[in-house]
Amino acid sequence: MAKTILITGCSSGIGYDAAHGLKAAGWKVFATCRREEDCERLRAEGLTSFQLDVADPESIDAGFNEALARGHGRLDALYNNAAFACPGAAEDIPPGALREIFETNLFGLHDLTARAIKVMRAQGDNGEGRILQCSSVLGMVGYQWRGAYVATKFALEGLTDVLRLEMRDTGIKLVLIEPGPITSKFRKNAIPHFEKWVDWKNSARRAQYEEQLLDQLYHREGPAKFELPASAVTQVILRALEAPRPKARYMITTPTKVMGVARRILPDRMLDWVLANG
Template sequence: MAKSILITGCSSGLGEDAARRLHARGWRVFATCRKPEDVARLKAEGLESFVLDVADPDSIAQGMAETLRRTGGTLDALFNNAGYGLPGAMEDVPPGALREIFETNVFGLHDLTCRAVAVMRAQGGHGRIVQHSSALGRMFLRWRGAYTASKHAVEGLADSLRLELRDTEIYVSILNTGPVTSKFRVNSIPGFETWIDWESSALADRYRTELIHHLYQDTGKAAFQLEPPAVTARLIHALEARRPRARYFITTATWIVEIARRVLPQRVFDWILAKA
């Protein structure tokens, strides 16, 4: 029988690419999305899809129940891909905005992960869990504090879970992606417009010169930017290798940052990131 995988955030970008390529490799893919219209489009393309909104606990419960109904109670893998960014200076991010981004990027991810672990333990203690983090799960940048905080939380949850599952064959891996082509920038605009009153900020001039142009206009490819298949290739290794890695650094930029954070004094590392 084909191995089964539940993927969140399949409406575009990395999740959509992963769903299609894993389906082509023979996996039984449950490609979930937040919006019914995206579900309908994926189903029309031949993928199994249904609604799962990781910001809604009821939707998470229903999504996992639907997965298990279709598989007869088993699940071989979970790829927690859904997430979004919220640009803005930390002093301008209200607590409600932080709660909202954590609901999707952290709490929903954790809820779905715990449900998957329970299923994997019940089926004999085997399975794969892959958490989509970021280079910003290992570093930090100006204007990205809310997203960075959420990804640091994902890293902590995943690393602790990996240690706690060492006596099983349930493997936990983290994908640390750098610049990859996606709708991430565009998808972050609604939250920015809802929560960040940048024109009243003490940093309003810096918003105008450093953030607004990049947020609202496509400024072309970033240095070392890759396409989604590069991420899917690492995901496939995490799912199919006999001994998957704990962490996958994806894109040259991510490797450079990881090496720099290990060898440079904090003051020097801060100076470099301030210039980014």
Template sequence: MRTVLITGCSSGIGLDAARHLARAGWRVIATCRGDADLDARRAERMLALPLDLSDPESVAVCADKALALGPIDALVNNAAFALPGAVEDLPREGLRAIFEANLFGTHDLTRRLIPHFRQQGAGRIVNVSSVLGLVGIPWRGAYVATKFALEGLTDVLRIEMRGTGISVILIQPGPITSRIRANSIPHFERWIDWQASPRAGQYRDSLLRRLYEPGGPDRFELPASAAAAVILRALESPRPRARYRLTRPTTMAEIGRRLLPTAALDWFARRS
């Protein structure tokens, strides 16, 4: 039985991927931050380990416990959070906090599993990026920065791992049904002093409504199961692609980045 370690399995893409892979016959090691989520995954007959990517000790303990469970064939780096707000209102500490979880912790966990993959002579590393790893849009500067960085780090790792038997793959989803917006509210409230911002009116008219008022799905939004199916394909394909783009906005963003001048891309970003 093949084994996969998946981060961020409390909800959204991580949870659906864990369930989808378990149904496909994989032994799933699901990681979450909260005890209730860990208990829920165990109730679904998954192995579950606590993991806080912003805490180096938590990453080290999780990696050691996962490896003690037996051979691991794949790692899916999915966990991430968003910190909405204008870039000019983003304090250094807030930017550091999101990088600790979205990039540094992910990198740390990956490094701890690479020696195991090298010893086996094979392994798959799947990094879940975003359409916001391709283009930036207003109010998402912190998250965009982490995803741009993840894309660059993944590209170099893929090149460096050639010939080792380790495949490194990017998943680039666009709008996917998840709790990322609701989960971003505590980070927004902690780090963004929007009332003191020169953009306070824009916050009231735009971002606050999007964060706090219930709304329907985004245009072109797909369920998390669509991303889970792509992750399974990336893990089981004999010759996986370097990138898997998911949802129409991601395809449009990639084409636009290649063909459109910067002024045109900026215009589309402002409209979004």
């Protein structure tokens, strides 16, 4: 039987490419999306797709149970991909915005992870399965205007490190996928959250918003420096799923690899200078 994998956030970008790429590689993919219209589109493209909104506990319960039913009670892998950003200066991010982003980027993700572990513990002599968490270069270093997103990814990295340690006595492997700039709708999808939560016009940093962030959000065209297509992430996901002994972390894109080294060797003040001027 083909191995089964549940993927969240498949409407576009990394999740969309991963769903198609893993299906082509022989996996039985459950490609989930927050909105039913996106699921309908994916089903028309030949994918097995149904709703799963990681910010909604009832949707998590229904979507996870649907995956188990379609996999006849077995789940070989989980790829927690769904996430969003709420850009803005950290001082302008209200508590409600943090609660909302953590609900999707961490709390819902952890709910799915815990459910998957319970199922995977019953598979094989000592449990069997693989859980991949989509982190980011911003799970290793902070960056201006990205405070809310950075906070969720730092938390995800720490939680996954602990889970990886705790799962050492089982056959369940925890892996962090750490992309840098990847072609997607991520920036566009962040705009509604920015407009909902950030009162930039009354911010002490209004001039900086006008000079920097607004242009990045609304007017930037073309790929970012060192940007790679989503297929680059899919290739790494396949390696992480199929390697007998997967790495704890897979860094994707030049910025991620550079920052991985810089985080280890540079003093904090020098790293701050690099990030502020990069």
